[in-house]
Amino acid sequence: SKALDLDEPVRATDNDAALARLSAVRKGYLVDPFIIHFVPRAHLQPPRPPLINIGTYIRGTGLDELVESFIGLATGQGKKAQIVSLGAGSDTRFWRLHAGTSREHLACYIELDFPENTTRKAMAVRKSKVLSAALGRSEDIQIGDGGTSLHSSIYRLLPLDLRLPPSVSLAPKLAPILDPSSPLLILCECVLAYVASAASDAVLRWFADFSSSNDGVTGVIIYEMFGLEDSFGRVMKNNLKSRHVELPGAEPYNSLDSLRQRFFRLGFEEARALTLRDFRRTHISVTEQMRIARIEMLDEVEELELVLQHYAISWGIKLSAKQANAWLEW
Numbered sequence: 001s002k003a004l005d006l007d008e009p010v011r012a013t014d015n016d017a018a019l020a021r022l023s024a025v026r027k028g029y030l031v032d033p034f035i036i037h038f039v040p041r042a043h044l045q046p047p048r049p050p051l052i053n054i055g056t057y058i059r060g061t062g063l064d065e066l067v068e069s070f071i072g073l074a075t076g077q078g079k080k081a082q083i084v085s086l087g088a089g090s091d092t093r094f095w096r097l098h099a100g101t102s103r104e105h106l107a108c109y110i111e112l113d114f115p116e117n118t119t120r121k122a123m124a125v126r127k128s129k130v131l132s133a134a135l136g137r138s139e140d141i142q143i144g145d146g147g148t149s150l151h152s153s154i155y156r157l158l159p160l161d162l163r164l165p166p167s168v169s170l171a172p173k174l175a176p177i178l179d180p181s182s183p184l185l186i187l188c189e190c191v192l193a194y195v196a197s198a199a200s201d202a203v204l205r206w207f208a209d210f211s212s213s214n215d216g217v218t219g220v221i222i223y224e225m226f227g228l229e230d231s232f233g234r235v236m237k238n239n240l241k242s243r244h245v246e247l248p249g250a251e252p253y254n255s256l257d258s259l260r261q262r263f264f265r266l267g268f269e270e271a272r273a274l275t276l277r278d279f280r281r282t283h284i285s286v287t288e289q290m291r292i293a294r295i296e297m298l299d300e301v302e303e304l305e306l307v308l309q310h311y312a313i314s315w316g317i318k319l320s321a322k323q324a325n326a327w328l329e330w
């Protein structure tokens with residue numbers, strides 16, 4: 001029954017993500033004309049504190065850059081990229097890519113989440129002319145599986161529990177629709193920490209194995225809290241605990257190196273990891289930093305640094321056997 005639904009607090013973390021994004025957009029940190037369509041009564045939602053807005057801005061900017069860069073890699077090979085987003089929630093990335101120059105370099109975009117969340121998203125897409133226009137003619141958009149899935153030629157929304165073994169969840173859903181000869185990017189933005197490591201490892205390994213059977217490349221981008229063993233990390237964990245959200249998958253990752261090792265352990269060949277704090281220093285231009293600093297007054301400068309130090313973007317890549325051979329014979 002609903003009262004005993006232990007997954008509800010985890011599904012509800014998507015509301016926080018969407019409200020933070022809406023707030024950052026309204027204040028002028030980010031540009032995203034689509035988020036408003038995913039937040040009920042968007043005009044009544046109060047802004048989030050500056051610290052959240054800035055964090056949302058840095059996270060969004062960093063992941064956008066990495067995604068665009070993967071699409072560039074695919075384009076360089078003369079191919080279109082396929083993107084699969086795990087625990088996509090109310091993410092608007094598909095619509096933002098589709099509205100920009102990446103549109104013609106995108107083969108398909110697939111979003112997975114719990115059925116309650118995919119149902120809500122499918123309804124929002126159907127209700128909004130702006131969102132559904134990106135998916136083509138209305139007769140080409142199909143709602144299926146009792147309202148929990150949505151299919152169009154370029155975009156799909158599929159219900160799936162990431163805790164299930166990939167052989168019964170990912171394989172039957174994705175193997176028939178992914179093109180084994182095109183580059184594939186897996187996006188995991190704030191989702192793997194909610195899943196026990198054994199289960200999320202199995203998911204990532206399934207994607208790594210998928211690329212040995214194809215002649216493309218598979219890239220994975222993971223964004224997550226990490227290093228939660230120190231005192232500030234414990235505060236962050238307790239915050240979530242008070243809202244009945246556990247992080248079983250965050251435990252093993254206490255350093256950037258442990259985040260990189262995850263990729264090697266699961267069959268990927270190259271990996272990088274960066275804290276949001278480092279990303280801000282090294283990837284955001286001085287002009288942009290000055291623009292951000294002028295938007296709102298931030299009192300908690302030290303707290304911001306601590307928060308940014310506890311979030312990491314890590315990314316890894318696996319080449320297919322065929323490509324690896326070409327590389328070795330170089």
Ligand code: SAM
Nearest residue numbers: 011013014017087088089113114161162189190
């Ligand atoms: N990726 C989006 C973003 O960054 O804006 C949403 C992030 S939200 C914090 C976490 C999402 O992961 C939620 O939509 C939740 O339902 C989904 N999720 C968590 N555990 C999941 C699981 N076992 N299977 C499928 N989805 C899951």
